[in-house]
Amino acid sequence: xxxxxQNSGPLSVPEGAIASLNCTYSDRVSQSxxxxxxxxxxxxxxxxxxxSNGDKEDGRFTAQLNKASQYxxxxxxxxxxxxxxxxxxxVNQAGTALIFGKGTTLSVSS
Amino acid sequence: NAGVMQNPRHxxxxxxxxxxxxxxxxxxxxxxYWYRQLPEEGLKFMVYLQKENIIDESGMPKERFSAxxxxxxxxxxxxxxxxxxxxxxxxxxxxxxxxxxxxxTIYFGEGSWLTVV
Numbered sequence: 001x002x003x004x005x006q007n008s009g010p011l012s013v014p015e016g017a018i019a020s021l022n023c024t025y026s027d028r029v030s031q032s033x034x035x036x037x038x039x040x041x042x043x044x045x046x047x048x049x050x051x052s053n054g055d056k057e058d059g060r061f062t063a064q065l066n067k068a069s070q071y072x073x074x075x076x077x078x079x080x081x082x083x084x085x086x087x088x089x090x091v092n093q094a095g096t097a098l099i100f101g102k103g104t105t106l107s108v109s110s
Numbered sequence: 111n112a113g114v115m116q117n118p119r120h121x122x123x124x125x126x127x128x129x130x131x132x133x134x135x136x137x138x139x140x141x142x143y144w145y146r147q148l149p150e151e152g153l154k155f156m157v158y159l160q161k162e163n164i165i166d167e168s169g170m171p172k173e174r175f176s177a178x179x180x181x182x183x184x185x186x187x188x189x190x191x192x193x194x195x196x197x198x199x200x201x202x203x204x205x206x207x208x209x210x211x212x213x214x215t216i217y218f219g220e221g222s223w224l225t226v227v
Contacts, residue, residue, distance in 0.1 A: 034215065043201055043218040044153065088152065097143050097166060098203075098216060102152035 002027040004091050006101035015110045019076040023089030023101055026070070033065055034090040034098065035074045044088055048074065079108045112137065114219035115184075116202050122225045129189040129196070131222045135204030141165075142185045143203045143216060144177060153201065159185060160208075192226045199223050 003026040013019045021035075032051055036044035050056045050063040050072065062075040072091075076083055086103040115134040123129050135142050144156040155169040159179035170177065174192075179185040189196055200223075203216040 043221050046215055046217070049215055097155050097158040099155060100145075100153040 002030075002091070002099050004089055004099050004101035006087075006089050006104045008102060009105040010107050011104055012107045012109065013079050015079060015081060015108055017079050017108075019079045019083065019106055019108070021074040021076075021087050021089075021104050021106065023072045023074075024070055025072070025089075025091045025099075027091070027093065028067075028070065029093055030070075030091045032092050033063070033072045034092075035061075035063060035072075036088040036090060036100075038086045038088055038103065040086075047087075076106075079106075081108050081110045084108050114139075114202055114204050114217055116200075116219035116222050118222060119220060120223045120225070122227060123192045124227055125193060126191050129192050129224055131187040131189075131200050131202075131224070132184040133187070133202030133204075133219060134184040135202075136206075136217055139204035139206050139217075141205045141208055141216075142179050143205075144185075144187050145201045145203065147199045147201060147221075149198070156187070165208075189224070192224070194226045197224055197226045 005024045035048045037047050038044045048063040050065045056063045060077045064073045084107050086105050088103045089101040090098040092098045117132050140161050142159045145153040147153050157170050157177045158166040162181050174190045176188045199221045201221045202219045205216040
């Protein structure tokens with residue numbers, strides 16, 4: 001059974017701080033890793049994808065992947081109240097559907 | 111370029127009725143995925159389809175649920191004899207290829223919210 005684990009939170013950070021979101025996965029052959037953001041009552045929206053070990057930066061977002069530790073994280077710099085949402089980690093192997101974690105709720109206070 | 115289109119957006123059914131949810135993938139996408147999200151829960155994979163084929167239905171409940179993606183027309187998720195526990199948001203997603211590698215990912219529709227009364 002493939003599993004993706006996330007701390008449900010809520011994770012509370014002040015505006016301007018760095019938010020750190022973590023995710024572990026059980027299937028060692030997983031190849032692709034994604035972070036989605038979901039606002040309440042809305043559909044998931046892709047933020048970042050990462051496929052190789054190391055860091056990948058896109059604006060205020062940095063995804064980090066460590067396949068040996070089966071760990072992927074998302075850092076949000078200069079957090080804004082508009083970043084308040086649930087962040088979903090998703091993992092897949094080639095030819096299969098994405099498997100999602102339950103999500104971490106982030107609250108950014110102004 | 112239209113995104114993934116789902117309808118109806120909201121559906122109310124009485125216990126025992128049937129619910130049909132439709133999904134039209136993005137143009138050029140031939141892979142469709144259905145997910146269910148219960149209140150305060152994460153996205154649970156249900157079924158993965160390609161045109162006229164079910165690729166993976168490991169997440170589908172064994173009874174009352176079925177899905178299809180015909181050669182022509184949208185993908186349909188069908189729930190027979192609905193019960194209150196079926197109340198959830200049902201999300202459809204699509205991708206152009208099977209392998210979700212660099213440059214290829216899945217895109218979600220806006221969801222269909224089913225309420226069983």
